Amino acid sequence: MLKRTEAAAEVLDRRIASLSDIVPLDLELNDVYPANIFADRSTGALRPRFFDFGNAIWGHPFVSLHGFLDAVVEWTGARLSRAHRDELLDIYVTVWRDHLDADPQVLWSDLAATEALVGVHRLVSWLRLVPYADPIEIQARAETPRNYLASVAALAS
Template sequence: MTTARVDLVALWTSAAWRAEAEDWIRDQLGAAGIVVTGAIEQPRVRPWSTQLVVPTDRGRYWFKENNPAMAFEAALVARLSDLIPGRVLDPVAVAADRGWLLVPDGGRTVRETGGADEASFTRILTEYAELQRQLAGHGAELVGTGLPALEPERTADHVAGQVAELAALPAGHPLHARADLLARAAGYRPVLVAAADRLAETPIPSSLQHNDLHQNNAFAAEPGHPLQFFDFGDAVWGHPFCVLHVTLVVLAQEWSCDEWSVTGADPRLDRLVDAYLECWSDLAPLAELRRLVEPALVIGRLHRYNSWHRLLPYLPKDMLESHVGYLSSLLCGSVSSTR
């Protein structure tokens, strides 16, 4: 891991980058017979991505560039649009080598339509499960886009490698792994191994784990149409049930309730988990599927950490410092209310 920070915010706010991006956008839209009708705006710049909004004679279009660790999203979305038509926005253009993605506006998100209730999240989870079922068996081609693969049986060794990288960071780095973290991570390894072993006992096919599935990352659908999902920059290929981690954390925050636990949870969370699992109940009895949720959440926390770890060269020091506790909790299994 490089310790020199790459300032992508400075790059993405530079005149040279902006001119190059806008020229590409105009060329791609023009080739599709679409006319830009006004000034292109940049509503969001973050260390992990930036977006441009483009007014045209056919409505708004969105351009996105991710940081290099998540640049695969552009090629992934292009492949998904072929494999699961109508479930993601169809790109107008992709520059896979740059991580550039140009798509039409998807309308309002589920959150923007007021969807934070049980029915809305039931729909998000069950429709995403349908998508996962469709994509199972397409791992090689999706991983071929650059999508990280993080199967349960690889997790313990993968995390050990990441902890070693943290230990190799300079002593003054906010995430330098000191002896206490190394000891906690070593103590947590048997938990990861046990979770992977438990998941392996029931043959559920690997699929696309969105890794940030909630109401802000699904477009509301017109009657008779399915939801469309977006923002796949955190995604991994792995056990599908790991997708529940972020959704359940978000719901605990939205509903001001405790996070889901096998020893007892808000009944609404239990119903949502069961609704998701029902989509897999042709593969195993529901009671058996329920026993997979806890180990899937253990692995899912490490999927979430993986996204942050890949971002480390691009995050400013103050952001790293503010996330030290959260990131160490993901690595070592502590419960945290921050997703």
């Protein structure tokens, strides 16, 4: 696994070498799922709010989108159709384009490059939390960081 992980690190280096500096790094929640989201109506408009920042990581905000889309598939047990996925990605890129007055092609390139970082972000979060887990939680969740490490190592394939 160590050799595959080292090879995966080289693959990641090549993939993210093309990342532009247009989108700034941000504090990423890195744990978007229904129990960490609630609806705030205090302003008269329905706005999502997030809590539980235990897995937060300083990183590229596009990674969170990929992680969220992966989580939707996990929650529903159904894959997003290519058309729906493309529509969501297009809306996301449009918001960033408008916010930063950026070239959409550069944003699309960044979006593609960051997809490989989902496993890395999640692995870093889990490894950071392991020292604080009790033995029961370690036993119950031991496979989670292993699975993220395997997903990172798979990039070398």
